[in-house]
Amino acid sequence: MTTAITPKFPKFLHGGDYNPDQWLDRPDILEKDIELMKKSHCNCMSVGIFSWAQLEPYEGVYRLDWLADVIDNLYKNGIYTILATPSGGKPAWMTERYPEIARVNTNGQHELQGRRQNHCMSSPIYREKVRQINQTLAERFANHPGVIMWHISNEFGNTDSDCHCEHCQAAFREWLKNKYKTLDNLNYQWWNHFWSHTYTSWNQVHSPMPYGEYTCLGMLLDWKRFVTDLTYDFIRAEAEAVRPYNPQLPVTTNLMNMFGGLDYFKIKDVIDVVSWDNYPYWHSSDSEIGQAQRSATCHDLMRSLIPGKPFMLMESCPGPVSWHPASRIKRPGMHKLSSLQAVAHGSDTVQYFQWRMSRGGFEKFHGAVVDHYGEADTRMFKEVTDVGETLEKIQDVYGSTVKNDVAILFDWQNRWATEITLGPRKCGMHYDDDIYRHHHWFWENNIGVDFVCEDSDISGYKVVVAPLMYMLREGFAEKIRAFVANGGTFITTYVSGLVNENDLCYLGGFPGLIGDVLGMRATETDGLYDRQTIDVNYRGKIYQAFELCDLIAPSTAETIAEYASEFYASTPAITVNSFGKGKAYYLGARMGLDFLRDFYPQIMKDAQVEPVIGTKLPEGVVATRRTNEKEAFLFIQNYNNAPVQISLDRTYRDLQAGTDVSGSLELGNYGIAILSCPK
Numbered sequence: 001m002t003t004a005i006t007p008k009f010p011k012f013l014h015g016g017d018y019n020p021d022q023w024l025d026r027p028d029i030l031e032k033d034i035e036l037m038k039k040s041h042c043n044c045m046s047v048g049i050f051s052w053a054q055l056e057p058y059e060g061v062y063r064l065d066w067l068a069d070v071i072d073n074l075y076k077n078g079i080y081t082i083l084a085t086p087s088g089g090k091p092a093w094m095t096e097r098y099p100e101i102a103r104v105n106t107n108g109q110h111e112l113q114g115r116r117q118n119h120c121m122s123s124p125i126y127r128e129k130v131r132q133i134n135q136t137l138a139e140r141f142a143n144h145p146g147v148i149m150w151h152i153s154n155e156f157g158n159t160d161s162d163c164h165c166e167h168c169q170a171a172f173r174e175w176l177k178n179k180y181k182t183l184d185n186l187n188y189q190w191w192n193h194f195w196s197h198t199y200t201s202w203n204q205v206h207s208p209m210p211y212g213e214y215t216c217l218g219m220l221l222d223w224k225r226f227v228t229d230l231t232y233d234f235i236r237a238e239a240e241a242v243r244p245y246n247p248q249l250p251v252t253t254n255l256m257n258m259f260g261g262l263d264y265f266k267i268k269d270v271i272d273v274v275s276w277d278n279y280p281y282w283h284s285s286d287s288e289i290g291q292a293q294r295s296a297t298c299h300d301l302m303r304s305l306i307p308g309k310p311f312m313l314m315e316s317c318p319g320p321v322s323w324h325p326a327s328r329i330k331r332p333g334m335h336k337l338s339s340l341q342a343v344a345h346g347s348d349t350v351q352y353f354q355w356r357m358s359r360g361g362f363e364k365f366h367g368a369v370v371d372h373y374g375e376a377d378t379r380m381f382k383e384v385t386d387v388g389e390t391l392e393k394i395q396d397v398y399g400s401t402v403k404n405d406v407a408i409l410f411d412w413q414n415r416w417a418t419e420i421t422l423g424p425r426k427c428g429m430h431y432d433d434d435i436y437r438h439h440h441w442f443w444e445n446n447i448g449v450d451f452v453c454e455d456s457d458i459s460g461y462k463v464v465v466a467p468l469m470y471m472l473r474e475g476f477a478e479k480i481r482a483f484v485a486n487g488g489t490f491i492t493t494y495v496s497g498l499v500n501e502n503d504l505c506y507l508g509g510f511p512g513l514i515g516d517v518l519g520m521r522a523t524e525t526d527g528l529y530d531r532q533t534i535d536v537n538y539r540g541k542i543y544q545a546f547e548l549c550d551l552i553a554p555s556t557a558e559t560i561a562e563y564a565s566e567f568y569a570s571t572p573a574i575t576v577n578s579f580g581k582g583k584a585y586y587l588g589a590r591m592g593l594d595f596l597r598d599f600y601p602q603i604m605k606d607a608q609v610e611p612v613i614g615t616k617l618p619e620g621v622v623a624t625r626r627t628n629e630k631e632a633f634l635f636i637q638n639y640n641n642a643p644v645q646i647s648l649d650r651t652y653r654d655l656q657a658g659t660d661v662s663g664s665l666e667l668g669n670y671g672i673a674i675l676s677c678p679k
C-alpha cells in the first residue's frame with residue numbers, strides 16, 4: 001500500500017476550502033487570491049463543496065466554465081485542486097420541484113429548503129440528481145492535470161436528525177428483513193414480548209421517533225447501524241459516479257472525529273483516505289493541556305481508521321471559530337502548533353476552512369487565511385505562511401507512518417449502546433470521558449496509541465485497553481482470549497461484557513464471554529450520583545472512585561486494590577488474572593487520572609512498552625513519533641504559554657533549523673521541534 005495521500009502530488013498539502021463562487025463578480029479578488037495563495041505557500045484548494053446552485057442553476061443546465069477557469073488558474077500557478085461533489089447543499093429549485101429530497105424529521109415533518117446536509121439519502125430522485133452532477137463534473141475535470149482527488153459531499157452525519165420519510169422507512173424494513181429473516185427472530189432479538197411490543201407484520205415497524213417507538217433499545221441500535229449503512233451506500237454511489245473517469249484519483253469525505261453518529265470503522269471501507277475537520281476550543285481555559293489532549297485523541301482515532309496510512313487534516317481554523325460559544329483569537333504560535341499537531345499524529349496535510357472570509361452569510365466571521373481587510377500583512381496570514389514554509393522544510397516526514405504497541409478500544413456500536421441503556425447511570429455513562437482519560441495518560445507519557453474497534457485485529461499490540469466495554473460482541477471475545485493467551489496485556493473496566501450486539505444481557509454472569517480470561521465475576525454495579533465518591537485502597541494509598549463501582553467476586557484472579565468505604569469496604573476493586581502467557585486486568589471502579597498515573601507505569605514496564613523519548617519532559621510538553629524505513633521523526637510540542645527547556649536523549653537533526661541538536665533544547669511559547677534520527 002502506498003502511503004501517499006494522492007499519487008499525482010506526493011507532497012504535504014497546505015491549503016483550504018476555497019469558495020470562489022462567492023466572488024465571481026469580482027475578478028480582482030480572484031486574482032488577488034492567487035497572489036496570496038502563492039505568498040502563503042499554499043499548494044492546494046478544496047473547490048466546489050457547496051457550489052451546486054452555481055454549477056446547475058436550473059435543472060439540467062450546467063455552468064462549469066467558471067469552475068474550469070478557477071481550476072486552470074490555480075494549476076497555472078502551481079496550486080492543485082481537490083474537487084468536491086456538491087451534494088451537501090441542495091439547490092432551492094430542486095427542493096421546490098421535488099420536495100421528497102428534503103428530509104423528514106423525527107416529528108414526521110417534511111423539512112423545507114434551507115440550511116445544508118439535510119437531504120434524504122434514500123430518495124431515488126436525489127440520488128439520480130447527485131449522479132448526474134457528479135458525472136458531469138468528472139467528465140469535465142477528472143483528467144485535468146491540476147485535479148488530485150475527490151472530496152465527496154461534506155460532513156455526513158453533521159445534521160440535527162436522520163431522515164424518516166417513507167423511502168427511508170421502507171429501506172429500514174428491508175435492511176431488517178435481510179438481517180433477521182423472520183419477524184419471530186426480530187421480536188426475540190429486540191426482546192419485544194416485554195411491554196407487548198410484539199410485531200405481527202413488517203409494516204408495523206417504523207424508525208425511532210419520539211411520538212412513536214423509541215424505547216426498543218435493539219431497534220435504536222439497528223437504526224444507527226442502518227443509517228451508517230445507508231450513508232456508506234450513498235458515498236459508494238457518489239464515488240462510483242466519479243471513479244471510472246480517472247481511477248487514479250483517490251476519494252475521501254471529511255469526517256468529524258467522535259462527533260458523528262456514524263460508525264466510521266464501517267465508513268472507512270468506502271474511502272481511500274481518511275480526512276477530518278478539527279476545531280479545538282483553544283484558549284477556552286487557562287491551560288491548553290485539556291484541548292491539546294482531546295485533539296490528540298481525535299487525531300489518533302481518525303488515523304487509526306486506516307492503519308498504516310497518513311490521514312488529512314481537511315479543515316481547521318486559522319483564527320477564531322464563529323460557532324464556538326466565544327470566538328477566541330489564536331495566541332501567537334498556537335496556529336502553527338495546532339496545525340503541526342495533526343502532522344505529529346500522522347497527517348500529511350494542513351488545510352483550513354476557509355481560504356477567504358465570506359462577506360456575508362452564516363459564517364462571515366469564521367476565521368480564514370484572508371480576512372475582510374484582504375491583504376497579506378495580518379498576523380494570521382503570517383502564521384499560515386509560517387506553516388506552509390515549515391511543511392516544505394520537513395518534507396522528509398511525508399509518507400512516514402505511526403506504529404504503536406498500545407491500542408485503546410473505541411467502538412461506535414458500544415458507544416451507542418452505553419448512551420441508550422437505562423442504568424446503571426441514567427445521568428451519564430460518559431464513555432467518551434473514559435476514552436479521553438485513558439488516552440491522556442499515554443499522551444502525557446509520550447507513549448503512542450492507536451484505536452481499534454471490536455472488528456479490528458488486535459494481535460499485533462502489546463497492550464489493549466478497553467474502558468467501559470459494555471457491549472461485547474462474540475467475535476471480539478475470541479480475539480481477547482487469543483490475545484491474552486499469546487502474551488498480551490488486556491485492561492478492561494467496570495460495566496464490561498454485559499450485552500451482546502442487540503443489547504441482550506448475557507446470562508450466567510458478567511463479564512459475559514471473558515469471565516475466564518479475567519478470572520472474576522462482577523456481582524453488582526453501584527451507579528453513583530454526581531459528586532458521590534467511594535474510597536479505593538491501592539497499595540496503601542486512598543483514591544476516590546466515582547460514578548461506577550463494580551463489586552467483584554474473583555475466581556482465579558488476584559486482588560490488587562480494595563474498596564475502603566461503603567458496606568463493600570475490603571472487597572476487591574481491581575483484579576489481575578494470568579491467562580496463558582498474558583495478563584488481564586479488571587478495573588472495577590472508575591477513577592481519575594491521579595490513579596491512572598500510579599496504576600499504569602508498572603503495567604507498561606511489565607509489558608515492555610517504551611515512550612518515544614528517553615527523557616522526562618516538562619508538564620504540558622509531549623512527544624509523538626512517525627517513522628519510515630530509515631528514519632524516526634520526533635515532534636516535541638509545548639502547550640504552555642511560556643518557554644520550556646527540554647533535555648534530549650541523543651543527537652537529532654532539527655528539521656526546521658537544518659542543524660544537529662543534542663543536550664538541551666529550548667522551545668518557545670507554544671513551540672514545536674521536529675527532529676529526526678536514524679531508526
Ligand code: GLA
Nearest residue numbers: 154155277279315353363366
Ligand atoms: C464544518 C464545515 C465547513 C464549515 C466549518 C466551519 O467543518 O464542513 O463547511 O462550516 O465547519 O467551522
Ligand code: ZN
Nearest residue numbers: 120163165168
Ligand atoms: Zn428519507
